Amino acid sequence: MSRWTVPRGTTEMSAQERRLLDWVQRLEETGDNAGHPLMEEFRTLAAEHRKLMRQLTKIATISDRMHTDSRQMAQVLHAAAQTDPLTQLPNRRHMIERLESELGRIARHGGSFTLVMVDIDHFKAINDAFGHAVGDTALVETARILRQNLRGHDLCARWGGEEFLILLTETDQEQAKTVAEKLRRLVDDHRMRVEGRDIHITLSLGIAAHRPDWTADACIQAADDALYAAKRAGRNRWAA
């Protein structure tokens, strides 16, 4: 293989390499340079230089692949870190991040949102009576019903064991009551068939509309308080 044949491989010759080759050729064609004793030295130097150029390109290409790989892996991990593995709903961490960004948005551009804290009634009794596998299925089913009956820009997260937290964007307290009643009724009307048994579950829901000076914690606390009001009032209902 002559020194100046294009090396094997798919990497195309760069403009920089081309300039180097042209340079050597120009020198050889000038006067009687071709026979000059330094010409051979110069060719060797140019070849070394070209090898380094190619190596640099190669290193950058491989390094880019590594970085792309790592970035994609980071994205997958980020998504996993924000998702509840059982229900595939966003998890608590995701909800807190979204709540903070929603508060930021409202502070800048105005607007409102309402939180609905949802709890499955007597969930412990379901677990105790039918076992945890049935309890898990009830959680998954409930999560599906909640998610399917909300708008795309609302966020429904698994907040804790049998608790879900729903963020309704651009929604006031009155509109949220309609949503809460719809979700309550859908779950109440639904019969889950799990391992040959009919499981009937009901929800209690607490509604709290955001108020201008509230922190994220204050909003959540208000929704939680409303939820306990609904529980005390007899469950399978919402309170605001």
Add this chain to the structure above:
Amino acid sequence: MDSLRIEATSCSPLIDFDAEAGTLRIEGESYPENSFDFYAPVFSWLEDFLKEPAPAVVLDIGLSYLNTSSIKCLIDVLEMLDTANAQGRPASVRWHYDRDNDRALDMAEEFKEDVTLPFDILAR
């Protein structure tokens, strides 16, 4: 000649070079704080090893992550073997990659591209 063994750490690969058998192994992840320091003993060992008359050399590589300076070092290692091979000292490379990762295969191809010694890319 002595063999060379450097145990793996969380950020540097296992180096296991057996002079007698002519088998060299680099395995793990490579992003040491200073790659050139880390690979310096590898280079000097290889240089001595390739000077001596010895049987064929097989380099087994199983690297799942390399930082940029480690890529440079590995290219230099491959080049040393490639030069030895071109000068009549039989040397070959077996690159092991994770079959679930398409990009790992592409990367192996990149390393293979500029050398002429036998270079097998094997899924595992």
